[in-house]
Each structure stands twice: as structure tokens, then as C-alpha cells.
Amino acid sequence: MKVPTTSVSTRHGSGHGSGHGSGHGSGHGTRRVPPPSLASVASSLLVALPLLVAPVPAMAAVAADEGSRVGPFESRAVPGGIAAVDLGPADGARPEAHWNGRRVAVLAEDGRWHAIVGIPLGTGPGVQRVTFDAADGTEGGVDFTVDAMAYEEQRLVIEDTRKVNPEPLDMRRIEKENARLKVVKATRVEELLAGTGGFDWPVAGPVSSPFGLRRFYNDQPRRPHGGIDIAAPEGSDIRAPADGLVLETGDYFFNGNSVFIEHGLGLQTFYAHMSRIDVAAGERVSRGQVIGAVGATGRVTGPHLHWSVGLNATWVDPLLVLGTDAPPER
Numbered sequence: 001m002k003v004p005t006t007s008v009s010t011r012h013g014s015g016h017g018s019g020h021g022s023g024h025g026s027g028h029g030t031r032r033v034p035p036p037s038l039a040s041v042a043s044s045l046l047v048a049l050p051l052l053v054a055p056v057p058a059m060a061a062v063a064a065d066e067g068s069r070v071g072p073f074e075s076r077a078v079p080g081g082i083a084a085v086d087l088g089p090a091d092g093a094r095p096e097a098h099w100n101g102r103r104v105a106v107l108a109e110d111g112r113w114h115a116i117v118g119i120p121l122g123t124g125p126g127v128q129r130v131t132f133d134a135a136d137g138t139e140g141g142v143d144f145t146v147d148a149m150a151y152e153e154q155r156l157v158i159e160d161t162r163k164v165n166p167e168p169l170d171m172r173r174i175e176k177e178n179a180r181l182k183v184v185k186a187t188r189v190e191e192l193l194a195g196t197g198g199f200d201w202p203v204a205g206p207v208s209s210p211f212g213l214r215r216f217y218n219d220q221p222r223r224p225h226g227g228i229d230i231a232a233p234e235g236s237d238i239r240a241p242a243d244g245l246v247l248e249t250g251d252y253f254f255n256g257n258s259v260f261i262e263h264g265l266g267l268q269t270f271y272a273h274m275s276r277i278d279v280a281a282g283e284r285v286s287r288g289q290v291i292g293a294v295g296a297t298g299r300v301t302g303p304h305l306h307w308s309v310g311l312n313a314t315w316v317d318p319l320l321v322l323g324t325d326a327p328p329e330r
């Protein structure tokens with residue numbers, strides 16, 4: 001189980017329904033530590049004993065809506081994927097839903113509520129449960145199955161060895177950046193700014209490196225690839241793939257010049273290695289607006305856009321939110 005205490009705002013539903021005031025830059029007000037063990041205890045119990053839990057009739061079926069689209073999300077319940085889980089008829093106010101100690105997005109589609117769960121790459125196959133609290137006070141849980149998924153290995157040679165084995169001074173900077181990004185990733189706007197259609201590609205060009213690759217830098221294992229790389233010449237325009245709110249911009253040790261956009265309900269996009277940044281934290285951006293340009297800053301082997309999509313503070317395969325699988329040609 002992964003850091004159950006790093007929850008997104010767990011009790012934000014009421015009073016913040018339409019606002020995005022908490023989404024600006026600092027975002028400190030939005031993090032909450034969930035009731036300590038409740039979620040983790042419940043989920044470990046329920047996952048360990050799936051056959052002993054008497055299912056409510058509606059939860060008998062275990063599969064997520066595989067391959068279906070809910071809003072901008074395509075459902076594919078694998079590590080690094082997205083599970084769209086049917087919570088029942090969409091009467092009344094939107095329920096709050098949690099998985100693995102984190103609040104997850106909830107969207108209405110075809111008259112039913114769906115929890116939209118971003119599944120971390122490290123998740124093993126098996127049954128998982130989303131819990132929810134409806135506005136009328138009822139509570140429930142719905143099971144879904146995570147299938148196995150094998151990602152390929154990739155070996156890269158980085159000439160600047162300090163970007164592979166950072167010095168103590170670098171480590172202090174990296175730790176500060178990671179703490180900052182944790183706050184950013186836990187910040188959410190309580191409405192789907194992005195709209196319900198699939199996202200546009202942020203830049204034209206071929207995918208040079210897919211999502212989920214198990215990476216080795218100079219033969220040393222590092223975190224799997226949490227996004228896709230799109231090859232494009234230095235200086236190419238990067239455009240917002242959907243409406244959103246800029247949460248953060250900055251120069252990061254590994255990621256170079258970076259931008260973080262919240263598209264609502266915890267759906268976020270992240271842009272790295274930019275040569276230029278044209279937006280600032282707190283700024284609303286529209287689909288198609290230029291937010292900066294492709295570059296080669298940070299830990300890179302050449303100019304490209306590294307693009308990540310986050311859901312409940314979890315990187316998922318960007319192809320699952322894109323409107324088209326094939327990138328536009330240059």
C-alpha cells in the first residue's frame with residue numbers, strides 16, 4: 001500500500017463546489033490527513049477477504065467499465081491505467097469517493113455516477129474497492145479488478161552523471177522540489193474545467209518514449225517512466241490540451257523548466273524540459289493556448305516534451321485521456 005496519508009483534500013466537497021480559490025500556487029489549505037487508519041484498514045480487510053464481504057446487489061459485478069469512456073477518461077484497469085467504476089444512479093449531489101486512502105474524481109455519465117481511479121504503476125493485479133459517501137448520508141463500496149500489465153525496459157545513457165547520481169547539494173534541492181510537488185499534486189479544483197471531451201495533444205510529433213517503461217540510467221534502475229515523450233524540435237509551441245488552472249511553474253533539477261496544470265477533480269497535466277514558460281501559477285488557461293516551448297532542460301538526451309497526466313496524485317497513461325491515439329504530424 002502506498003503512502004495512505006498523502007491524501008488529496010478529503011472533505012472539500014461542501015462549500016467549495018464551484019470555487020477554485022484553493023487551487024492557486026500555494027494550495028496549502030487543500031491537504032488533509034484522512035482519518036488515520038480507517039481507509040487503509042477497511043481496504044486491506046476488504047481486499048484480503050473479498051469472499052466474506054456480503055455484496056450489495058449492485059456490486060456483484062467486479063469489472064470496471066473496461067474500454068468505455070466517462071468524460072475525458074478511457075477506462076482500462078491496469079497498473080498505470082484508469083478504472084471508471086459505476087457507483088449507481090446520479091440522483092442528488094455528487095458523492096465523495098475514496099480509494100487507497102485518497103479521494104478520487106467522481107463524474108456523472110449517462111445518468112450514473114462513476115468514480116475515476118488512477119491506478120499506480122506499482123499496483124499488483126487483484127480486486128480493489130472504491131468506497132463512497134453519498135450526499136444523503138448512505139455509504140457504499142464497489143469492487144473492481146486490476147489486471148496485470150507488462151511494461152518494457154529502457155536503458156539510457158546520460159552524459160551529465162550528476163543528473164544520475166546527484167551531489168549532496170543537489171539532493172537538498174531535489175527534496176525541496178519533491179515536497180513542493182507533493183503539495184501541488186494534492187491540489188484540486190472541485191469542478192471539471194476540462195469539459196467532457198478527450199484532450200488534444202500538447203505538441204505535434206511522434207511519441208519517442210511511451211508511458212510505463214522500466215528505466216535504467218547508466219545501468220542504474222530509476223523510477224518507471226511516468227509520462228510520454230513527444231519528439232519535437234527545440235522551440236516548438238506547447239499548447240494546453242484542455243482548459244485548466246496553472247498550479248505551478250519552475251526550474252526543477254530533473255525535469256528542467258516545468259508547468260503543472262489542474263484540469264479539475266484532481267486531473268492534472270505536467271510538462272517538463274521546456275525551453276520557455278509562457279504562463280504563471282494562478283493563471284487560467286484555455287484549450288489550445290500556448291503555454292511554452294519544447295526544450296532540453298533538466299535530465300535529457302535531447303529536446304522533447306515529457307508530458308504526464310495525473311489523477312488522484314498518480315501518474316497514468318496519457319493515451320487514456322487523449323481524444324486521438326495518433327499524435328498530429330508535424
Ligand SMILES: [Zn+2]
Nearest residue numbers: 227228229306
Ligand atoms: Zn519522459
